[in-house]
Amino acid sequence: MTDDDPPGDAPCFAHHLVGGHVVDAATWRDVNRFRKAERARLYAARRALSPEQLRAQSDRVAAALDDEIGNPDGRVIAGYWPIRGEPDLRPRLADWAARGAVIALPVVIEKGAPVAFHRWQPGCAMTRGIWNIPVPARPAPVHPDLVIVPLLGVDAAGYRLGNGGGYYDMTLATLAPRPRTIGVGHDFCGIDTIYPQPWDIPMDRVILGTGLRT
Numbered sequence: 001m002t003d004d005d006p007p008g009d010a011p012c013f014a015h016h017l018v019g020g021h022v023v024d025a026a027t028w029r030d031v032n033r034f035r036k037a038e039r040a041r042l043y044a045a046r047r048a049l050s051p052e053q054l055r056a057q058s059d060r061v062a063a064a065l066d067d068e069i070g071n072p073d074g075r076v077i078a079g080y081w082p083i084r085g086e087p088d089l090r091p092r093l094a095d096w097a098a099r100g101a102v103i104a105l106p107v108v109i110e111k112g113a114p115v116a117f118h119r120w121q122p123g124c125a126m127t128r129g130i131w132n133i134p135v136p137a138r139p140a141p142v143h144p145d146l147v148i149v150p151l152l153g154v155d156a157a158g159y160r161l162g163n164g165g166g167y168y169d170m171t172l173a174t175l176a177p178r179p180r181t182i183g184v185g186h187d188f189c190g191i192d193t194i195y196p197q198p199w200d201i202p203m204d205r206v207i208l209g210t211g212l213r214t
Helices: 025-047 051-069 090-098 167-174
Strands: 015-018 021-024 076-078 102-107 116-120 126-128 134-136 146-150 180-184 205-207
Touching: 051 090, 051 180, 051 205, 090 102, 102 134, 102 167, 116 134, 146 167
Parallel strands: 076 102, 076 146, 146 180, 180 205
Antiparallel strands: 015 021, 102 116, 126 134
């Protein structure tokens, strides 16, 4: 996905209009600059992880998720296909599917619009989506009751710093009923604040590579 937060319309006098929210142009410029710098720093930290470190952090996140979710039978759980060094939870998604859960992956249908969640199961045919991320080849939309959201960064209030496309915020804002969200990331992704904006949606729960839940 992209590395820029959704900028909205061009500034008119002293404000942006972003997702129906009026935002001061100077404030948004400063926040956007800060977020880009934090993304660069956190991507570098991810790249510094060895394969063994990434696997260990992924395993700790997966184990904590298992404790958090409990019996997955009958649940509709949206995971993700890992990119850019995100925790790899695919083995746990496969395990939940074998234990009766319906598993889904996010699919970008149109750039700049909310994503859909299409059913996935181990061994199903896959294709490349709009951002070249693997997605199920046969669309089977579902409405998740739980969404596992990858974090690049996260602050103490549960607001996430993602890849910058704004897709999760757009999607969660439109889903009714809104699913429970669990953000997952590495042990170094905590930051003081992302300077949340009106469209940012905090996670209900956060699990980092230490295995701790907040």
